[in-house]
Amino acid sequence: MPTAGSGGGGGRAGGCLIVGQANAGKTLFLINFADHMGVKDLDLDVTWPDGSRERFRYPVARARELLVDDRPHTTRGLQAVELQLPRGKGCKAFRLCDTGGLTDGVHGAADVRAAQAQALRALRHAELVLHVMDAAAAGSRDAAGAIGEVDRQVAAFASLRCPYAVLANKMDLPRAQAGLMKIAREFPSRRVIPVSALDGRGFREVKAFVWDHL
Amino acid sequence: MDKAWRPKGPNAPDSIEEVIGWLETGKVSPAEAFRLFADVEQARSPGAAAPPAGAAATGRAGAPTAQELRRVLEEIHGLIGLDRIKELIQELQAFVEVQRRRQAAGLTAEPVVLHMVFRGNPGTGKTTVARSLGRLFKEMGVLEKGHLVEVERADLVGEYIGHTAQKTREQIRRALGGILFVDEAYSLARGGEKDFGKEAIDVLVKAMEDHRANLVVILAGYRDEMEWFLRQNPGLRSRFPIHLDFPDYAVEELVRIAEHMATRRDYRLTDEARLELARLLRRPEAAGAAGCGNARLVRNIVERAIRRQAVRLVRENRHRREDLMRITAADLEGALAQAGVPGEAGTPPGFRSDSGFDLLRQVTAFMATEMGNNRRAAGNGLPA
Ligand SMILES: Nc1nc2c(ncn2[C@@H]2O[C@H](COP(=O)(O)OP(=O)(O)OP(=O)(O)O)[C@@H](O)[C@H]2O)c(=O)[nH]1
Numbered sequence A: 001m002p003t004a005g006s007g008g009g010g011g012r013a014g015g016c017l018i019v020g021q022a023n024a025g026k027t028l029f030l031i032n033f034a035d036h037m038g039v040k041d042l043d044l045d046v047t048w049p050d051g052s053r054e055r056f057r058y059p060v061a062r063a064r065e066l067l068v069d070d071r072p073h074t075t076r077g078l079q080a081v082e083l084q085l086p087r088g089k090g091c092k093a094f095r096l097c098d099t100g101g102l103t104d105g106v107h108g109a110a111d112v113r114a115a116q117a118q119a120l121r122a123l124r125h126a127e128l129v130l131h132v133m134d135a136a137a138a139g140s141r142d143a144a145g146a147i148g149e150v151d152r153q154v155a156a157f158a159s160l161r162c163p164y165a166v167l168a169n170k171m172d173l174p175r176a177q178a179g180l181m182k183i184a185r186e187f188p189s190r191r192v193i194p195v196s197a198l199d200g201r202g203f204r205e206v207k208a209f210v211w212d213h214l
Numbered sequence B: 001m002d003k004a005w006r007p008k009g010p011n012a013p014d015s016i017e018e019v020i021g022w023l024e025t026g027k028v029s030p031a032e033a034f035r036l037f038a039d040v041e042q043a044r045s046p047g048a049a050a051p052p053a054g055a056a057a058t059g060r061a062g063a064p065t066a067q068e069l070r071r072v073l074e075e076i077h078g079l080i081g082l083d084r085i086k087e088l089i090q091e092l093q094a095f096v097e098v099q100r101r102r103q104a105a106g107l108t109a110e111p112v113v114l115h116m117v118f119r120g121n122p123g124t125g126k127t128t129v130a131r132s133l134g135r136l137f138k139e140m141g142v143l144e145k146g147h148l149v150e151v152e153r154a155d156l157v158g159e160y161i162g163h164t165a166q167k168t169r170e171q172i173r174r175a176l177g178g179i180l181f182v183d184e185a186y187s188l189a190r191g192g193e194k195d196f197g198k199e200a201i202d203v204l205v206k207a208m209e210d211h212r213a214n215l216v217v218i219l220a221g222y223r224d225e226m227e228w229f230l231r232q233n234p235g236l237r238s239r240f241p242i243h244l245d246f247p248d249y250a251v252e253e254l255v256r257i258a259e260h261m262a263t264r265r266d267y268r269l270t271d272e273a274r275l276e277l278a279r280l281l282r283r284p285e286a287a288g289a290a291g292c293g294n295a296r297l298v299r300n301i302v303e304r305a306i307r308r309q310a311v312r313l314v315r316e317n318r319h320r321r322e323d324l325m326r327i328t329a330a331d332l333e334g335a336l337a338q339a340g341v342p343g344e345a346g347t348p349p350g351f352r353s354d355s356g357f358d359l360l361r362q363v364t365a366f367m368a369t370e371m372g373n374n375r376r377a378a379g380n381g382l383p384a
């Protein structure tokens, strides 16, 4: 039986977890999805790999500046926000948690690996998984690695445990349509939602997915 | 680089936490860590036989671990039908093991010659079994890598003198440490004595001698053709001591294969879908056009049904987990025609192009929902 608990800074169990390769757009999705739900100031609950926790409060624009970057492995811990999901007269509260980027190979930096370990621990206890992939990269001519072995493994692992969807991200970019097709072909039996963390397309469907499954 | 990404260094892990520790210290990558999770969980699942005491501990770095070996054996055992073949594989495994022990005990060991002939129709599991055998031999330490290189006549036979030897050697080089699987091998004898196919055979036979310890060659093809081929080349029979017959699948087995394929992708066939599938497979077109007992036909049908289901779900705007998993009889409608079997619902536009088309429809359907037009889209040109 898998042991519960979050030994070594796994962070709080449960909730909706965002995972994916480095630079797929996980953090931008977290922030802009919160923004889309009407959050003005982001209350981030960060758990570092060593188990320590910190809270930060940033206006969403500031959060984008600080937490999103086009260099890979910007995120080095679990960063979560509490969100209210309204629908009709009802409302569901849930926790949306961003993780460090995964890689096909072994990463040279210890703190990156620690964040990856944390992401894998969190994945074991997630109640719903949103797996972000960079559809623009997958659709580009030089697409090697954009859909990685690690993506296939995440899909196989997570989809057997909890509701699971692939977010084919960066749909605002030109090659993304081709990438989306590739992703849909690679994961024929998974739910694939085309989104753009940048301009917000697809968020409606993500909301519906979370509402239906959480 | 076709670097095998299964880690060679660490022993089989005992717990998920141990695997995560390896990830932290850089011993394994995230992708490998997931693979090892599966190992740990499989070892613990109630269905799995308890590992022999200390099995994990005995696996030296790079050496075959009992756990991996068990995994491959389970995988082979999980293949549907093929009972005789499973028996034979068990015999083979025992034989190799005993020869190894005899050698260790200073007794004379029989040479282990593992070249094989696979006889059967397309879609009866020949490649699948070959691939599993490669992994089995690797785990047993018989082959270094255990990968499978699939070739056919065109990959081996060249157009001018000398070209054939060069091409064949190149394929052999790729296959070293693994299995060279020659599909429709009988076609190498097609042109008679003067044909370059003959040269390919000669090069192959020589390579089997030269790389005795590190190459397994499997010749595959239709039963009668392979018989004819071996009669044409009497020298080959003794060099390929193991002959496996792949019988056609019965309809019940095919339905089980379909269920298995569906389950592996997190789908379930409803009872009606199972019945409908059996009914389709009993149709004369299914038997006639694709060769009866054909697992490939079933795969095409299942894949087609998965795409149809997606379109149906989008149209019906269903998102529940059970809905997402369920394949109904309706999803199988027209499946034979779409899987490339004429006779039902007209002539199909070929399976491959159809799959691209359906994917496009699927994506378009997603987009349509996305743009907030789901209600309109449902009644508006989306395929019924
Ligand atoms: N055009 C476009 N760019 C995006 C989108 N999503 C993310 N990006 C860009 O991609 C880069 C990586 O985004 P992040 O959100 O930091 O990626 P991440 O997955 O959190 O990456 P790590 O934390 O490093 O693993 C940034 O430059 C973003 O601006 C998108 O939908 N469209």
Ligand SMILES: [Mg+2]
Binding pocket: A026, A027, A028, A067, A074, A075, A098, A099
């Ligand atoms: Mg990030």
